[in-house]
Amino acid sequence: MSAGSAYNDEKGGSSNTGEPEYGHDPASGGIFSSDYKRHDDLKEMLDSNKDSLKLEAMKRIVAMIARGKNASDLFPAVVKNVACKNIEVKKLVYVYLVRYAEEQQDLALLSISTFQRGLKDPNQLIRASALRVLSSIRVTIIVPIMMLAIKEAASDMSPYVRKTAAHAIPKLYSLDPDQKDQLIEVIEKLLADKTTLVAGSVVMAFEEVCPERIDLIHKNYRKLCNLLIDVEEWGQVVIINMLTRYARTQFLNPNHNESLLEESAEKAFYGSDEEETEEKDEKEEVAALAKRKPYVMDPDHRLLLRNTKPLLQSRNAAVVMAVAQLYFHLAPKAEVGVIAKAQVRLMRSHSEVQYVVLQNVATMSIKRRGMFEPYLKSFYIRSTDPTLIKVLKLEVLTNLANETNISTILREFQTYIKSMDKDFVAASIQAIGRCATNIGEVRDTCLNGLVQLLSNRDELVVAESVVVIKKLLQMQPAQHSDIIKHMAKLTDNIQVPMARASILWLIGEYCEHVPKIAPDVLRKMAKSFTNEEDIVKLQIINLAAKLYLTNSKQTKLLTQYVLNLAKYDQNYDIRDRARFIRQLIVPTEKSGVLSKYAKKLFLALKPAPVFESPFKDRDHFQLGSLSHLLNAKATGYQELPAWPGMAPDPSVRNVEVKEAVPEWTRCSSREKRKEKVEKPFYSDSEGESGPTESADSESELPSEMESGGGSESEEGGSGSGSEESDEGSESGKEKKKKPEKIKVRKTLPESAESEQSGEEEKSVRKRKERKASSESSSEEEEESSSESSSSESESEEESESEPETKKKKKISLSKPAPKLPKKEISLLDLDDFIPTPSPQVTPINNIVSNSLATDLQGLSLTDSALSPTMISPSFSSVKTYELLHRITGEGLAVEYCFSRQPYSLDPHMVAVQIQFSNNTDTEAKSLRIQEPKLMSGMRMQEFPEIEVLAPGETVTVVMGIDFCDSTQAANFQLCTQTRKFYVSIQPPVGELMMPVFMSENEFKKEQEQLIKLSMGHLMGMNEINEKLTMGEKCQSDHAIVQRVTSAANLSRVPCGSDREYRFAAKTVASGSLVLVTVVTKEGMAAQLTVNCEKMVIGTMLVKDILQALSQ
């Protein structure tokens, strides 16, 4: 240090000469004798006009702070530079300010206005950094300013600024806890945010400010689950830990019925018979229901488990651990196993990580031993492991020991005993002892092994063995008198006090088994009494007392001798013990009463000690937490709640429309949007068709629904709900008993199910009507369009005329969840509906369905389905693709087209219309799909089997494919009764999206946001520009719009300029926005811009549109 200061002195002297001098060692800001002078230099530099000097000065100051030197007296000089234009200087000034503002509150206030200005800056990065520094300044006076800034930033356009706002919340809370209520409001708002960037930070704020407000999570639960995989890793950890706690309060224990189930397994097996007997013993049933009822997991519970599982593969150990603890605490026993492998992987990481992971594995392995058994060898100890790790591994090995693997483990332990690390050897011996107590079969083997260790040359080993043997012997002393004898001999050699004490206790306790040796041992001990350690002396007294009681003839004098020695011992414990024992055992006139019972007191049967793992029951702490590791409650630890006895209402997690208003729409209420959307389209044609006829068909419908619903729901459940099928087949059984409940459950797994079912119900009705009317009416274009509008008007009218249906409808809108059976019906209806349109109707059908879609989406309860009001589908002619040629298909020709209507069963799927025509003269039977070979993530909803296709007939069906926003082909087999054809459907990129309505302003805003979003990562990744020359036919507005909309499923966005054309859509699977701009220029030139988060889609779309426009 002295050398350093000398160096600095020299520097200080020459500091005026210029900056290069400082250049190479900014860290040398030592302050010693030249303290005062040096700071003057710095002040001078800070006051100068040159940014380079300022920067240099700031660098030196920051170096001082880093080394913990006090630089607070520079505060006035530094704070002046807070508005400095140079970004490098500014950053360092911020660092300084945050560090010292607390100490210099008054001066710090000078800087506030700069940050307030920064909060209004058009650049999001500057806004964010201003908020970050402002909220880091711990000055209580500015609390109101901070509060205001946070509130404003929470509704900022930029997700990055919103993230910063979330970070600021705990800062303000720690500064002024009185702001809690207001902050909770902000948290509530930010929790509803849909960007992954914000999710982690706001949950962190939630955990710090109001972890008890679990009710705030309900509405956001499914969103959080679905976003989880895309959240940054640190946010994932926080969210997973929070959701673990949440799940514990909301769902039932999946392992609760384990034992009960076994007991009533037989009954459950014959569950179907129960219905017959149900009436007889209904009361009994109710009582037994709780017990007998097979556990059905809440789909939300399943959602959490499913969405966290892939994160076990994360590179971040904390994420893996978080998932592991989630599975441990929440998953059914049979599924917990998956986490073992991941944890074993973590053990190959840094030793600190190993240490924490092993602690958790130790706890888990007590409860779920089977899970780690296959990885037994991963816990073998290397001689190079640190002792901390060795001991933990030993713990795990001990926990894993059972009858089958014990011999391997014991052999491994034997090697450990030879180790040079004595602490570890001692731990190994204890581990052997524990194995011996836990596994009765090997007790004798272990005991023999330990006895052999008694002749080990290392005293520590012997001592530890003695202690362990003592405990083991207590379990079955009678059989082991020879071991006791052997140990008695050891007293001559062994010097470790604990071991000596143990031997003496053993001999005393079991003196009746070794009647000849015991007095002799006492004799020897009496001789060496004065030289023994205290614990040994106490045991000598004990031994003497016990011998006196059993064999007073031989030992009376010896005992008295020992007691006399003890009487004058330096240690008062020993003196006390001696006095107490003498009173107890030696009968005198006064103490006769007690001495009668002395034998009972001393030689009572003592329970054998239990070898317990220090990790037993540690799982009442949330695993992976600091509290678990320390086995003590840390500050701020949130208890893991016990499972509820009865599941709380799951409907609280259903998301209603108000929460789900997307960022890019202004329409706040569904009604409003519906009105806006539909009126201009349908009002003119309203009332055109006969309402009476459709009202009739309508009135028939509900009864059909009901009758069909009960029986279909089960079939549909097993067929379509492949996701739920893993939840056990019992669900089918329960369905009958509790249809209401099941409905709720069944609809839950998808995030967007709520609107779906609402939508579906509508569509079902529509299709029914359509079917009814289309049979009678002609197939003209106008006719069908009027039909769709009539159906629209009907639904409104009928709601007035038919109270029952009205009620129904209301339910469907306000409580979207319990609607599942209808979903199945829609599947059914689809069959009825599909055969009607003849091939040449396809474009018409398209219009119908598109307007239908508009209608439905207007009604829908979701953010994801935005109405494509601006779409002009009539322009776009639908292109058909060949799936199977007439010749290769041996007479069966199959074509498909993308109908551009939303697929009603799953909004994430693209609807593909498939048309079969039978050109042979025999019937084609059972046309169906088999063995879909899909890329990962892709899903397919097959069309229902076509049983018979008569010769010359044509049939059209609709299937849904979730292409996951990729243009990968979906391969599958098309089967008839006799043949199989390998076919594949490859979507053009333009079909992977659906139109979105937005205004010009919204368009611009979204575009800006997309560009900004990419700044944090790589510039320009969200925007692709391309120049093009228009084709000859693309002269008119109309032609351009038509070409673009036929190339891709886009909707036009109104635009002020007549040289610009804007289009918007979002991808079907992930809902990413796709924004297309075409700007025409002089002549035939034009510029095409595509903005999309999905790079690949953007690039491909550019190609397609280019081609379309330049033809």
Added chain:
Amino acid sequence: MIHSLFLINSAGDIFLEKHWKSVVSRSVCDYFFEAQEKAVDVENVPPVIPTPHHYLISIYQDKVFFVAVIQTEVPPLFVIEFLHRVVAMFRDYFGECSEAAIKENVVTVYELLEEMLDNGFPLATESNILKELIRPPTILRSVVNSITGSTVFAEIQGVIDASIKLSGMPDLTLSFMNPRLLDDVSFHPCVRFKRWESERVLSFIPPDGNFRLMDYHVGSQNLVAIPVYVNHNINFKESGSSGRFDVTVGLKQTMGKSVEGVIMTVHMPKVVLNMNLTPTQGTYTYDPVTKILTWDIGKINPQKIPNLKGVICLQSGAPKPEENPNLNIQFRIQQLAISGIKVNRLDMFGEKYKPFKGVKYVTKAGKFQVRT
């Protein structure tokens, strides 16, 4: 979350401190020093130390202790993982993470720490994002399009490190000849997990620079033969103060690749005073204080098998060690992945230029221990 961070060198000097919330006095480190003293060995310092008002969570890297001060409940792995990320970032920026390097770049270090945590919660921990905010001390911005992946293996555990210098938004797909070998994997967040699940290919849009693409583990059922063998004969005479030491390291099949950088280290028992050995190849040293014998063999020539033999001098009067020491052997094989993993091809989508591709396989024995 993380309240403060102290960097402490092995001499016990706190040479850097950073606070993200209010300032915590550096006297809190006294608890750490206490624990360090108790642990004797640096590696035995418990990673988590409770103190009356705080919790200290530390890691030890490059002879520097990174001690994070925590005030409230937080998953310990969260902090440990973050500290390791800090270390990785320092290595990325300065090439190493030593005390000297940190002191030399103290301002950059401080700025990095400032950006990596906000109010104790990680903000930006990705190298490519940080590098846009804070420039590394030496600006080496190569415009060359090149990708090299070096595959490093240790026993049956390996990693794929990538070094990507590609402009634009390349979408890469890396496929293996034999992905079935991979038993357990973990990925950089850029890897699309679903494609791995279904197709066993690594599909990703890489961040710029060096990063670890994947960690993997090859199941023990596929355990490939260890390419070297060791013949050893170590004994201590019952009476007298000497023993014999005779060790030969030989090659098993290595598919024509040479085994290099072979180093054997042996922790001798305490009673060994000195060793008097003659190697047929390489050099050996014996440190009588730490009792570590190091034999630097270098490259093994299959024709001439290296051997080290000689006499062990024991402390007279002391009983002979009851156990023979374990032999630790390190080696490296260039151009060969012992696990049998082979990269099949690397394709790039989304950009038009032709990238330079290269793969380097390295086998390295991590903890190869021979129990004698």
